[in-house]
Amino acid sequence: MSPILSVNDLKVHFPVTGGLLMRQIGSVRAVDGVSFDIAPGETLGLVGESGCGKSTLGKAIVRLNDIKSGSVQFDGQDITHLSRSAMRPLRRELQMVFQDPVESLNxxxxxxxxxxxxxxxxxxxxxxxxxxxxxxxxxxxxxxxxxxxxxxxxxxxxxxxxxxxxxxxxxxPKLIVCDEPVSALDVSVQSQVLNLLLELQKDLGLSYLFIAHNLAVVKHVSDRVAVMYLGKIVELADAEAIYHRPKHAYTKALLSAIPEPDPTLEKKRILLEGDVPSPIDPPKGSAFGHRIKHPRYEETIGADLSLREIEPGHWVAADPCCLEPADWAKLSVATA
Incomplete structure (x- = not known):
């Protein structure tokens, strides 16, 4: 079955200007080489910290943000560089639900x-x-x-x-991009809206790109989950694999922040050190390895850190700073 949405090496950069003549002196690399597919009737959850580029990616897919390079194919048609008039017929089938219902409704x-x-x-x-x-x-x-x-x-x-x-x-529509549709709502209301989205998907055959910063929310609606960090996807797998067999250190840190409903169970919280690097001047090597000052960071400078398949259907960045030694060895052998 052909995907309803196919994103390939997508980049969205915003110019940074300065000086007396306000010339461009740099770029904010909000989305920096993202690839994924969404099948008809599937929900792909996209998670990550605030500022990682999730919402920018969603808006680029529906062509509300300009695309620097890469491609977006919707229902078999390349929409990357379509004009506003050419996009109009496609907007019937490609819609978006925004984060803040107060701001998005006139x-x-x-x-x-x-x-x-x-x-x-x-x-x-x-x-x-x-x-x-x-x-x-x-x-x-x-x-x-x-x-x-x-x-x-x-x-x-x-x-x-x-x-x-x-x-x-x-x-x-056939596909709806949901940009953190429940993050501005009370917890008691979130489940009602999530159940509504699931019901609509079942009845209407909808596909969703579900953007959120809370992995606990994404867990209940997603078939697959993509984890995004500083403009890149660092792990992509079935929801079950992400929640039960995470590979990337950043994914594990996000999962550790999910509250445990059983008060008798102890859960070790992974507290991340350092700050998220600037998307204007990102590290030359592993962005997450740079943040946690990993001893193998120097090895990653100039290296190919793209996604590799570590298990069937489970993709993770080939980054020695972010994988357990056994997983890194497994990945190295698989790609040798």
Missing amino acids: ARHSVREIIEEPLIIHGRGSSAQRRKRVDELLERVGLQSSAAERYPFEFSGGQRQRIGIARALALN
Whole structure:
């Protein structure tokens, strides 16, 4: 089965200017060579610390950010350099749910106007048909159709996010990029929104790129998980493998931060030393090895640290600073 989304060596750099003439003096390497596929009906979770490039990657995929190099193929079509007019037909099938439902919903528009807008832009149906569609979408996401005549500020955070999801569903998309859709919500509401997304996926055959910084949240919705650090993916595997057999040191640190629900069990927290390197001037070798001052860091300068398959379907950066000696030996033998 062909992937619904295929990202290959994607790079998104933002210029840094300075001096009297404000010339470019550098670049922020927000996304620096990312590759992955998403199959139809699959959810790929993308996790990492704030500032690692997750949201920038998501916005680049839906072409809200310019792409420096690499490619994005959606449903078999290369959309990397399509113009705004050429992208318009594809936006029916490629949608995004944003992190903050307060900022992403126009406070001056009623809920009906917000959800109906994509239908009007793409010329879908008559006024009566659009009205019926809006009512159906609201009920589909767990709100009453009477909510259509109200305004976003009249709703709670979870209800506003449901409105955002309804807007994303308006044009029957195939893929939705969910940019931290529950991080701004109360914990009690997060599970309701996550269950809604799972229900919609089952009923409508949706594919998701689910972006989050919390591995505990991603665990319940993802088929596979990609771990991102400083603009690069450092580990990619089935969710079960990530949670039960993590290989990369950064993945293990993220997993150690998940609270243990059983108070009788002790869990060792891995506290990371140092700061995340600057994406303007990233280390020449292992970014994570540089952060933790690993003794093998010098070996990684100029080395190929790209993803390698350590187990079937389990990919990890070929980085001696971040792997256990046994895993590094296994990886070295497999790629020899």
